[in-house]
Each structure stands twice: as C-alpha cells, then as structure tokens.
Amino acid sequence: MPAKKTNPDIEKFIAETQRNQNLREQTYRERALKIYPWICAHCGREFSGKKLRELTVHHKDHNHDNNPPDGSNWELLCLYCHDNEHTRYLEEAAYDCRTPPSAERDPSSTYKPFPDLKSLLKIKK
Numbered sequence: 001m002p003a004k005k006t007n008p009d010i011e012k013f014i015a016e017t018q019r020n021q022n023l024r025e026q027t028y029r030e031r032a033l034k035i036y037p038w039i040c041a042h043c044g045r046e047f048s049g050k051k052l053r054e055l056t057v058h059h060k061d062h063n064h065d066n067n068p069p070d071g072s073n074w075e076l077l078c079l080y081c082h083d084n085e086h087t088r089y090l091e092e093a094a095y096d097c098r099t100p101p102s103a104e105r106d107p108s109s110t111y112k113p114f115p116d117l118k119s120l121l122k123i124k125k
Contacts (some may be wrong), residue, residue: 028067028074032057035071042081056082062089 038047038055047055058077059066066073077085114120 029057031067031069032071032074032076036074036076039076040078040081041075042077042085045078047078054079058082058085062086 033052033055038052039045040047040055041058055076055078058075060073060075063073
C-alpha cells in the first residue's frame with residue numbers, strides 16, 4: 001500500500017487550529033468552573049473529582065466565540081444534557097420550529113369525533 005502524500009502546510013494549519021481551540025476551551029471552561037457550582041443545569045447531577053471532566057460548558061447562544069467575562073452566555077451541562085441540547089437545536093433548525101404557526105395553514109385535523117355533542121349536552125327545561 002503506497003504511503004499517503006501529506007501537505008506539511010495543511011498539517012501545520014490543522015495542528016495550530018486544534019491547539020488554539022483547546023486553549024480557548026480551557027480558558028472559558030476554567031472560568032465557568034470557578035463561577036458556577038459543579039452541577040448540571042438541566043438534570044441537576046453533581047460532579048467532583050474524576051467525574052468533573054463529564055461536566056461541559058454550553059454556550060447558550062451556540063456561539064463559541066461569545067465568552068463574556070461574567071459567564072452570562074454559559075451554563076454547565078453534563079455530557080448527556082449537552083448532547084441533548086445540541087440535538088434539539090439542530091432539530092429546531094432543520095424543522096424551522098421557531099416560526100409561529102400561520103393562520104392560513106390548514107388545521108392539523110378536521111375530524112370531529114362528537115359532532116352533535118353540544119346539542120346533546122343542552123339542558124332541557
């Protein structure tokens with residue numbers, strides 16, 4: 001099997017990008033861990049010791065470059081809740097759930113199981 005040709009410039013760029021991302025993450029993660037209690041903001045699970053690595057920093061606006069010093073764009077989430085949050089965000093974007101339902105759309109169902117219920121419930125005097 002022939003050896004893969006590699007481009008040293010691309011490898012250098014990738015390594016530098018990964019290093020910068022790791023440094024950025026460590027910086028805001030350390031600050032978030034100092035500001036917030038070590039509890040998942042969604043499920044309430046507490047973390048300490050070796051398990052602390054399972055607690056992640058979630059950016060509420062999904063912008064990883066928005067890192068205010070007061071931590072107002074962060075919340076600490078466990079790995080599972082963090083994954084769930086991002087999945088919900090992607091599904092919302094895919095299905096465009098944020099747009100309010102239009103009054104012009106057809107109703108979701110036209111079936112009326114008890115069409116005469118109102119007349120049956122009228123009290124006869």
